[in-house]
Structures are given as C-alpha cells and as structure tokens.
Amino acid sequence: MPSILGRSMVGVVLVAFMSGCASGPNANPQDPLEPFNRDMSVFNESVDSMVLKPVATVYRDATPDLVRTGVSNFFSNLGDVWSFINAALQLRPREASENFLRVGVNTAFGLGGVLDVASEMGIERTRLDFGQTLGRWGVPSGPYLVLPIFGPSSFRDAAGFGVETQGDLIQRLDSVSTRNSLIVLRAVETRANLLRATSMLEGAALDKYSFTRDVYLRRRQSQIEDLIDLGIGVRNGSEDTQDSK
Numbered sequence: 001m002p003s004i005l006g007r008s009m010v011g012v013v014l015v016a017f018m019s020g021c022a023s024g025p026n027a028n029p030q031d032p033l034e035p036f037n038r039d040m041s042v043f044n045e046s047v048d049s050m051v052l053k054p055v056a057t058v059y060r061d062a063t064p065d066l067v068r069t070g071v072s073n074f075f076s077n078l079g080d081v082w083s084f085i086n087a088a089l090q091l092r093p094r095e096a097s098e099n100f101l102r103v104g105v106n107t108a109f110g111l112g113g114v115l116d117v118a119s120e121m122g123i124e125r126t127r128l129d130f131g132q133t134l135g136r137w138g139v140p141s142g143p144y145l146v147l148p149i150f151g152p153s154s155f156r157d158a159a160g161f162g163v164e165t166q167g168d169l170i171q172r173l174d175s176v177s178t179r180n181s182l183i184v185l186r187a188v189e190t191r192a193n194l195l196r197a198t199s200m201l202e203g204a205a206l207d208k209y210s211f212t213r214d215v216y217l218r219r220r221q222s223q224i225e226d227l228i229d230l231g232i233g234v235r236n237g238s239e240d241t242q243d244s245k
Contacts, residue, residue, distance in 0.1 A: 028210075030144050030217055037146040041209050044151055048191075053198070056191035068189070070114040075186050077106045077113025078169055079127065085167075086128035090136045090227060095126040131160030135224035144213055152216040 031037060060068070080102045087096035102118040102125060110117040119125070134156050135141065142155030153161065165171065170186070173179040201208060 028144075028213070030141075031213060032143050033145065037144060037213075038209055040146040040148060041151075041212075044146065044149060047149065052187070052191045053195070056188050056195060059188050060192040060195060068192070071185065071189050072193070073106070073110070073116045074113045075189060076116070076125070077103060077110070080106075080125060081169065082130070082164055082167070083126060083128045086130055086133045087126065089130075089133045090128065092126075092128075095128065098124050099126060099128075129157075129160055130163045131157035131220075132223055132227060134160055135220075136227040141217075141220065141224075144217060152212055154217075154220070157220065 028034065063071075080099045084096055084099035084103060087093075087099055101123050103113075105118040105121065105123065106113045106116060109115075131154075139156050141157070145153045145155055145158055147153045147158060147161075150161070170179060170182045173182070201211065
C-alpha cells in the first residue's frame with residue numbers, strides 16, 4: 001500500500017503537467033495548473049459530498065465525545081512520531097525532544113496514546129511534516145497542486161507526503177483488516193474534525209477554490225518562513241523562539 005500511494009503521487013504530478021497550464025491576465029503565477037486543479041477539486045467535492053461528509057457526520061453524531069477524544073489522541077500520538085523525526089531533521093532540538101517525550105509518555109502511560117498524558121504534564125506538541133522539512137532546507141514549493149482525496153498541496157508538499165506515507169506505521173501493520181480499519185477510522189475522524197470549518201467555508205467564500213488555494217499557500221509560506229528565521233537565529237546564537245505550532 002505505501003508504494004502504491006507513492007506511485008500515485010508521481011502519477012498525479014505527471015498528469016498535472018500534461019494537463020496544460022492556465023494563462024491570461026488573471027492567472028495566478030503560483031497556480032499554473034489551475035484547470036487541472038479545479039477539475040480535481042470538483043472531483044474531491046463530489047467524493048466528499050457523497051461519501052466522506054455523510055459518514056463523518058454520522059460518526060460525529062453517533063460517537064460519544066469521550067470515545068472520539070481517545071481516537072483523536074491515538075492518531076495524534078502516531079503523528080507525533082513524524083513530528084519528532086522532522087524536528088530532528090530541521091535541527092530543532094527542543095521540539096524534537098518534546099515530541100519524543102510525548103510519544104514515550106503517551107504510549108507507555110496513555111494506553112498506547114488513547115490518553116494524552118503528555119499534555120496534562122505540560123509537554124507541548126509541535127506538528128511538523130516532511131514538506132516543511134524540505135522547505136526548511138531550501139526546496140522550493142513549486143506549483144500549487146490539488147491531490148485526489150487529500151486536497152490542497154504543492155509539488156514539494158506532495159513529495160513530502162509521499163515520503164511520510166512510506167513510513168506510516170499504520171500502513172505497515174501485517175493484518176490487512178486491522179490496517180484498513182484504522183485507515184478508514186483515521187480518515188473519518190479527520191473529516192469529522194473539519195465539518196465546522198467546511199460549513200464556514202461554504203458560507204464565506206464566493207470562489208471556494210481560490211479561497212482555499214490562497215489560504216493554503218499563505219499558511220505554508222508563513223510556516224516555512226518561520227522555520228528559516230529559526231534556522232538563522234540558531235546559527236547566529238540568538239534566542240529566536242519562532243515555530244510553527
């Protein structure tokens with residue numbers, strides 16, 4: 001499964017290249033693949049409206065808050081593993097040690113991560129992904145890219161996503177039924193957490209595609225600039241405390 005997803009990311013990039021580029025005075029220079037991206041956004045919205053959103057809504061309404069909190073904590077604990085790795089790759093010792101401690105404490109004392117004991121102890125979480133790590137070391141973002149199902153991205157972030165997919169602990173489980181069940185549960189829980197944001201977006205944006213693209217690109221650029229500023233501060237021996245929390 002990890003290799004299949006990795007090849008899928010490459011396939012999406014190739015298809016996007018072959019789809020042609022947007023042109024005209026109103027074309028966004030960061031989104032030369034706008035025709036392809038808009039088509040992919042329409043596809044994603046169709047899948048979401050027919051499958052993901054209804055299932056996530058039922059899950060949210062039918063699942064007790066305590067259970068949902070445990071599910072969210074469990075997957076967040078797995079995410080902290082990658083955040084630790086990326087913090088180490090970005091030469092951020094404080095964030096790396098904090099995320100490492102979070103994984104150890106929550107796994108050992110929080111029933112495998114179901115309980116967020118680390119937060120109760122004041123150990124902070126810093127979410128970091130491999131796309132940010134690539135940006136931290138100067139890899140350019142490349143064009144905006146909408147991935148099937150997964151949504152807004154860029155060429156750099158799609159590459160980072162492919163790398164993290166290869167190391168996804170759930171994808172490496174031997175039991176096919178357990179692995180698939182956890183993948184589905186994670187997708188549903190993630191979508192359920194976005195239900196309110198989706199409703200606000202639908203009510204506020206005249207052009208949902210452009211709004212989503214611009215917000216995504218600004219947010220990612222801000223995160224990368226924070227990482228670069230932090231790197232400069234570390235090299236200069238300053239006490240820069242900027243991060244992407």
